[in-house]
Amino acid sequence: MPFKKLHPEILETLEQQNIETPTAFQKKSIPVIKSGANVYCIAPKGSGKTTTLIVTTLQKLKCEAVGNAPRAIVLVEHKERAMEMYDAFLKFTKYNSLRVYVGYEELHVDVQKSEIFEGIDILITTPKSMNKLFLLNGVNTAKLKIFSIDDAEFLIQKSAYAALMSITQSVQKSQYVLYAEKxxxxxxxxxxxxxxxAKTISV
Structure with a gap:
């Protein structure tokens, strides 16, 4: 059964990547995430979690750039994963106007601040980097629609957990989707x- 009720641009990109049929996890999770609920998505490696995260983010933003402040945040564990996620997003955004930005600790916070200020739609970042931006008023979350956390097991670490708690206290309103294996x-x-x-989807 093919993917249903997704933005035509997303369907086209899925087709180009030969992703024609949703996995069992995607069948269960995509409609619930699209409904706007907070969701815990629990599934093993290879279930299609990254594709789900990208597709639902693009669906929420209607595949088009709007304003200057980020409307989607994707939190990842470290720089390597941030770059992987960025590359994965680019496969879906190269033919639309969405602006994807990647930030991490090794990139000076002032550089991130000025680049974000120029206007982005999707921010991929790590908890420490995001927290630094918040402390310096480097990112405006007033327009935030969806906040996704990739492979959230890393939040068990004390510093990442504390950084996330600090970040979420500064976000006034958003949908949260957390992905993990367990x-x-x-x-x-x-x-x-x-x-x-929150609803829990697990396969």
């Missing part, structure tokens, strides 16, 4: 903070 008690705790009324 549900960890520490990830469940987020329900008391920013993952309110």
């Amino acid at each position: 549900m960890h008690p520490k990830l469940m705790r987020f329900e008391s903070y920013f993952m309110e009324y």
